[in-house]
Amino acid sequence: MVKISDVAREAGVSVATVSRALNNLDTVRPDLAEQVHRAAAQLGYRPNTLARNLRKQSTQVWALIISDIENPFFTAVARGVEDTAQQNGYSVMLCNSDEDPEKESRYLSVAGQDRVAGVILSPHSASTNVSALNRIPLVVIDRTLNAPFDVVLVRSRLGAQQATKHLLDEGWHRPACITGPQDAETATERSAGYLQALEGTGIEPQVQYQRFRSAEGALATAELLDGKNPPDSFFIGNASLALGVLAELSKRGLRPGVDVGLISFDDAPWAPFINPPISVVAQPAYDIGVQAAQLLVQRIANAGPQAPREVNLATSLIVRESSQRSTN
Amino acid sequence: MVKISDVAREAGVSVATVSRALNNLDTVRPDLAEQVHRAAAQLGYRPNTLARNLRKQSTQVWALIISDIENPFFTAVARGVEDTAQQNGYSVMLCNSDEDPEKESRYLSVAGQDRVAGVILSPHSASTNVSALNRIPLVVIDRTLNAPFDVVLVRSRLGAQQATKHLLDEGWHRPACITGPQDAETATERSAGYLQALEGTGIEPQVQYQRFRSAEGALATAELLDGKNPPDSFFIGNASLALGVLAELSKRGLRPGVDVGLISFDDAPWAPFINPPISVVAQPAYDIGVQAAQLLVQRIANAGPQAPREVNLATSLIVRESSQRSTN
DNA sequence: TTGTACGCGTTATCAT
DNA sequence: ATGATAACGCGTACAA
Numbered sequence: 001m002v003k004i005s006d007v008a009r010e011a012g013v014s015v016a017t018v019s020r021a022l023n024n025l026d027t028v029r030p031d032l033a034e035q036v037h038r039a040a041a042q043l044g045y046r047p048n049t050l051a052r053n054l055r056k057q058s059t060q061v062w063a064l065i066i067s068d069i070e071n072p073f074f075t076a077v078a079r080g081v082e083d084t085a086q087q088n089g090y091s092v093m094l095c096n097s098d099e100d101p102e103k104e105s106r107y108l109s110v111a112g113q114d115r116v117a118g119v120i121l122s123p124h125s126a127s128t129n130v131s132a133l134n135r136i137p138l139v140v141i142d143r144t145l146n147a148p149f150d151v152v153l154v155r156s157r158l159g160a161q162q163a164t165k166h167l168l169d170e171g172w173h174r175p176a177c178i179t180g181p182q183d184a185e186t187a188t189e190r191s192a193g194y195l196q197a198l199e200g201t202g203i204e205p206q207v208q209y210q211r212f213r214s215a216e217g218a219l220a221t222a223e224l225l226d227g228k229n230p231p232d233s234f235f236i237g238n239a240s241l242a243l244g245v246l247a248e249l250s251k252r253g254l255r256p257g258v259d260v261g262l263i264s265f266d267d268a269p270w271a272p273f274i275n276p277p278i279s280v281v282a283q284p285a286y287d288i289g290v291q292a293a294q295l296l297v298q299r300i301a302n303a304g305p306q307a308p309r310e311v312n313l314a315t316s317l318i319v320r321e322s323s324q325r326s327t328n
Numbered sequence: 329m330v331k332i333s334d335v336a337r338e339a340g341v342s343v344a345t346v347s348r349a350l351n352n353l354d355t356v357r358p359d360l361a362e363q364v365h366r367a368a369a370q371l372g373y374r375p376n377t378l379a380r381n382l383r384k385q386s387t388q389v390w391a392l393i394i395s396d397i398e399n400p401f402f403t404a405v406a407r408g409v410e411d412t413a414q415q416n417g418y419s420v421m422l423c424n425s426d427e428d429p430e431k432e433s434r435y436l437s438v439a440g441q442d443r444v445a446g447v448i449l450s451p452h453s454a455s456t457n458v459s460a461l462n463r464i465p466l467v468v469i470d471r472t473l474n475a476p477f478d479v480v481l482v483r484s485r486l487g488a489q490q491a492t493k494h495l496l497d498e499g500w501h502r503p504a505c506i507t508g509p510q511d512a513e514t515a516t517e518r519s520a521g522y523l524q525a526l527e528g529t530g531i532e533p534q535v536q537y538q539r540f541r542s543a544e545g546a547l548a549t550a551e552l553l554d555g556k557n558p559p560d561s562f563f564i565g566n567a568s569l570a571l572g573v574l575a576e577l578s579k580r581g582l583r584p585g586v587d588v589g590l591i592s593f594d595d596a597p598w599a600p601f602i603n604p605p606i607s608v609v610a611q612p613a614y615d616i617g618v619q620a621a622q623l624l625v626q627r628i629a630n631a632g633p634q635a636p637r638e639v640n641l642a643t644s645l646i647v648r649e650s651s652q653r654s655t656n
Numbered sequence: 657t658t659g660t661a662c663g664c665g666t667t668a669t670c671a672t
Numbered sequence: 673a674t675g676a677t678a679a680c681g682c683g684t685a686c687a688a
Contacts, residue, residue, distance in 0.1 A: 003681060014659045019683055027657065049442045051681035054382045054664050061421070069407055070597075075398050082397070082424050086431075091438065093389070094422035096410050110419065114377045214601055243601040250603035269398075270598040273542060273571040275578035331665060342675045347667060355673060379665035382680050 002043045011039035022047065053115075062296065063111040065095040065104060065121045072239065073266055073285050074122070077141065080289020081120055088297050090117060099124055108132045118296045126185065137299040139292045143185045150295045152288055152311040156186060156265075159281040159315030160193025163263045164235050166279075166317060168201065171325045172233035172261040176206040178220045178245065179237030187212070190237045190265060206231060210241065217244025225252065233261030233323075239268035242278065256322040263323040277320035284313050330371045339367035350375065381443075390624065391439040393423040393432060393449045400567065401594055401613050402450070405469065408617020409448055416625050418445060427452055436460045446624045448617075454513065465627040467620045471513045478623045480616055480639040484514060484593075487609040487643030488521025491591045492563050494607075494645060496529065499653045500561035500589040504534040506548045506573065507565030515540070518565045518593060534559060538569065545572020553580065561589030561651075567596035570606065584650040591651040604649035612641050 008015045013032060020028045021036035028036075039045075053059050064081050066074045078094070085092045093116065097104040101124050111119050112132040119133060122142040130138060130147070140151040167175045177194040180187030191207045198205050206224060210216035217240065224231055225248075236242045242264035249256060256262040257276045264271070267282035291311050299306070336343045341360060348356045349364035356364075367373075381387050392409050394402045406422070413420045421444065425432040432452050439447050440460040447461060450470040458466060458475070468479040495503045505522040508515030519535045526533050534552060538544035545568065552559055553576075564570045570592035577584060584590040585604040592599070595610035619639050627634070 001681095004683095005681085015682080016659060016661095016684075017657090020658090023683085029657065032658090046441050048382075048681050050378070050382045050385065050387070051664095052683080054376075054378045054666090054680085055682050055684090057378065057664070059378070064422075069410070070400070070403050072398070072400075075403055078422065079397055079424060082422065091421050091423075091442075093419055094392075094406065094410065095419075096407060113374050114419075214597075240597070243598055246603070247601040247605075268598070269542075269568070270571055270596070270602070273575040274598070274602045275574070329665095332667095333665085343666085344668085344675060344677090345673085348674090351667085357673065360673085376665050379680090380667075382664085382682090383666045383668085385680070 001048070002045045003048065004045070006043055007036065007040045007045045010043055011036045058115050059117055060090050061114070061116045062090050062092045062293075063095055063107065063114075063116045063119045064092050065097055065107050065111070065119065067097050067099045067104075067122050067124060069094070069096040072268055073283060076285030077122075077289040077292075080286040080291075081293045082289075084290050084293030084297075088293075097124060101125070101128070104128065105132070112136060118300050120292050120296060125183065137296060139296045139299065141288055141292050148308040150292075150299060150309050152291045152295065152313065154283050154288065154313045154315055156189040156283075156315070157193040157196070159265070159283075159317070160190040160235065160237075161197045162193075162315075162317050163265075163279075163281045164194045164197035166319065167233045167235060167261050167263060167323060168197070170261060170323055174203060174206075174229070174231045175233040175235055175261065176208070176224050176231035177235045177237070178208045178210065178217060178224070178241055180209065180212040180241075182209045184212070187237055190235075194235050204229065212238050212240050214240050214244035214247070217241035218248040219244070221245045221248040234263070236262070236264040239264060239266040239271070242266075242268070242271075246274075246278075257324055258326050261323050261325065267318060272320065276322050279320045279323035280318050281315045282318050283315055288313060329376070330373045331376065332373070334371055335364065335368045335373045338371055339364045386443050387445055388418050389442070389444045390418050390420045390621075391423055391435065391444045391447045392420050393425055393435050393439070393447065395425050395427045395432075395450050395452060397422070397424040400596055401611060404613030405450075405617040405620075408614040408619075409621045410617075412618050412621030412625075416621075425452060429453070429456070432456060433460070440464060446628050448620050448624060453511070465624060467624045467627065469616055469620050476636040478620075478627060478637050478639075480619045480623065480641065482611050482616065482641045482643055484517040484611075484643070485521040485524070487593070487611075487645070488518040488563065488565075489525045490521075490643075490645050491593075491607075491609045492522045492525035494647065495561050495563060495589050495591060495651060496525070498589060498651055502531060502534075502557070502559045503561040503563055503589065504536070504552050504559035505563045505565070506536045506538065506545060506552075506569055508537065508540040508569070510537045512540070515565055518563075522563050532557065540566050540568050542568050542572035542575070545569035546576040547572070549573045549576040562591070564590070564592040567592060567594040567599070570594075570596075570599075574602075574606075585652050586654050589651050589653065595646060600648065607648045607651035608646050609643045610646050611643055616641060 004015050008018045021033040095107040109132045118137040120139050126146045140149050179191045208220035210220050254260045263279040265281045267280045271278040332343050336346045349361040423435040437460040446465040448467050454474045466477050468477050507519045536548035538548050582588045591607040593609045595608045599606040
């Protein structure tokens, strides 16, 4: 491997000058700089990232710690982060915590030890301990943390409220809510929006808290439908749950958009294409990633302590057929 | 930060002994080793990864370069890679090439420069140039390369053939094939299997080569259905295409499993849950990731040149309702 | 503006 | 078995 001293010899200058020239430190005579660049190009010199990292005690790598890489929401976030990182000269290390607090803390520890330049984290719980990061810049996404960090969130509650109200406006009379487990902030925010929408309507709320998975969606639907006051429509807290709900409904011959109303959080890739197309509350997942990345870039640039910032993104209601009340 | 010399002082030994003890180099007296470990623990010593990397001229990081992070197939692969990497003490850097040759080559270049320990790549094309990696171990997945490297593939052609034959066995008479672009090996392998299945049956093959996206799936379906010899069933080359096909069919009031037969490559998360449940040729995506990772671990361990290995994984036919010929 | 020389923290070599 | 010390390649304080 050709190193900096080789370039120095070739260009007839010192290694210091080479370093300065290659880093564009404008304290070097233009013609010399030119000479250095030519020598470097000719020898095919590539600076050794490892040595630079040691010297600077930091890397050009971010750790992105997310709770479920197979969830389309998070992959969209990841893409937003990755694109933005790329543009700013960073690479991103993918860490899939699988909702496992132990894996999460292991990753936080590794990130600290490897001196990554920054971390973007969707924390398992509000009490996740990030002290292993020491002073590495951190941006939190999707859920809040019991500590003051930059965070980007979406207005889930408002989105849920709008979705439920939309169901009512369409003429459905007894919407139920199926959402995630009560220890997940995203789940409870969504049921809270649902409850708000029902306030003062005299409709008795029915909420099922389940794990965010298809099987549980089916289960909750069956339970609701077999209960004493079966709902005529559903507000569903995420796409996996929605899949289970759909399966259970079709098993019972209940057609969304006709016999029953249905709207779900998250605009999954399949939502517009199945029969009937599913109405959703879309989260700006890609944009969440972009915003988080931009916050991180700024946080890294301004090393000093600084008031934490909170970015709140809006959801958008996408009405397709499943939530409408068709005459047939 | 506490460093190795601090531990040495605390334990009353030299830095060399600390290094040996901490790396379990069994050439150190047991009691001394014990003493070192205690000192390290007490001081909260964490070895500096950056310094170690420089010294060893290598990292404990893999680059995983895939063509589409939002494709569930690749996220499943990624999870397999990530889990296995984790178990072997590696981290994985996620690189989303987006099917863009330029991004791909930039990532290959960065991987080479950063001296990652290994690379797993789903190449954009067979002629992708990986010379920037210098001598870094490489494992190729999903598609082959015009060069001798370890590779893990799935028997796409056989899977496609089985799927098409299944359609025939179910009593469909004119299956068509909708697959990806002709410059994608995965696409042509699948049409090849379809063609094989039709050999000698007297059925005239109809193949549509489109980009692997939903909109194109719908387009191809419309074209086929409006053609002079409309098919009565479809073998579809991937899940995104299938979504488009489904949309077009439902727009025309054609019910899969009743009016028309349908089977698709890739067991997408939604496939079992929609109405009717979709029959698929499932790829062992997670396992592909695991196998690739294991190949890479071995390749890294045995530094010497070694004959490239090829792992071929089988698909599995999952028959649900969309491919069956219902009496109703 | 340029060059010399040291430091980053660890591992590996070579004596002992 | 242990210790002293030389790399690893780069960036930068300091001197010129």
